[in-house]
Amino acid sequence: MRLDPTVGAAIAKAYMTAPVRDERAYAAYAAFCRETVRQYHFLVGRVEFGGLGVRIRIVDNDPYTDVEAMLDDVRRRELKVWASAASGNPHPYLSDGENDMFRAVHDVFGHAATGCGFDRHGEEASWWKHSTMYSSLARRAMTTETRGQNCALIFHYGGGRFAEQKATLLPRSFSDPRPVRVVAADATRTVPR
Numbered sequence: 220m221r222l223d224p225t226v227g228a229a230i231a232k233a234y235m236t237a238p239v240r241d242e243r244a245y246a247a248y249a250a251f252c253r254e255t256v257r258q259y260h261f262l263v264g265r266v267e268f269g270g271l272g273v274r275i276r277i278v279d280n281d282p283y284t285d286v287e288a289m290l291d292d293v294r295r296r297e298l299k300v301w302a303s304a305a306s307g308n309p310h311p312y313l314s315d316g317e318n319d320m321f322r323a324v325h326d327v328f329g330h331a332a333t334g335c336g337f338d339r340h341g342e343e344a345s346w347w348k349h350s351t352m353y354s355s356l357a358r359r360a361m362t363t364e365t366r367g368q369n370c371a372l373i374f375h376y377g378g379g380r381f382a383e384q385k386a387t388l389l390p391r392s393f394s395d396p397r398p399v400r401v402v403a404a405d406a407t408r409t410v411p412r
Contacts, residue, residue: 220347222342222343230366230374230389231367231371233389234368235371235375237389239311244387244388247360248312248313248386250356250357251353253357254352254353256317256320262327263275273296273327274297274298276298276300277299278302278305280301282300282301285337286341289330298327300319302315308383311384312386313384313386325345325349328348330345349361355394359389361394362389363385363386363388366389368381368384
């Protein structure tokens with residue numbers, strides 16, 4: 220999967236020009252929180268009761284330089300999550316605990332599920348895969364949290380810093396995974412999803 224730079228730049232612009240808090244986003248964020256908590260309970264739930272049994276450890280520094288290190292941990296049913304509180308970039312809607320839960324489920328159900336890393340294409344693939352686990356309402360907030368922030372990091376800040384966290388919604392078209400094009404394994408053609 221490849222993130223088209225024109226699309227990425229448009230998403231970054233929408234994120235950067237959006238307000239930090241938008242009351243119209245709160246219903247989407249409430250749904251996003253509920254659905255994230257359910258995913259988190261499945262992730263950490265005991266195997267004998269149908270959960271995945273992954274142990275989560277919140278750490279003060281970015282624990283993974285590449286996706287392979289994260290995948291090694293996930294195979295051992297462990298995951299380190301960079302603490303939201305350590306970032307110095309508080310979220311205007313999510314608590315640090317809710318934000319940490321989201322980081323955990325996104326790493327497993329996005330990055331580990333796709334095997335894709337943390338570059339722009341890996342983030343796009345991880346957003347695309349993980350977004351299918353959310354209702355259309357919650358997906359709007361999830362898209363702001365992933366696709367919006369990552370595009371701002373890459374296309375607005377050139378990878379140099381993280382964007383301010385926001386509780387806002389990007390244009391609806393940016394949260395629709397259907398038009399995303401998947402690059403075929405031989406990379407000579409693309410196939411619509």
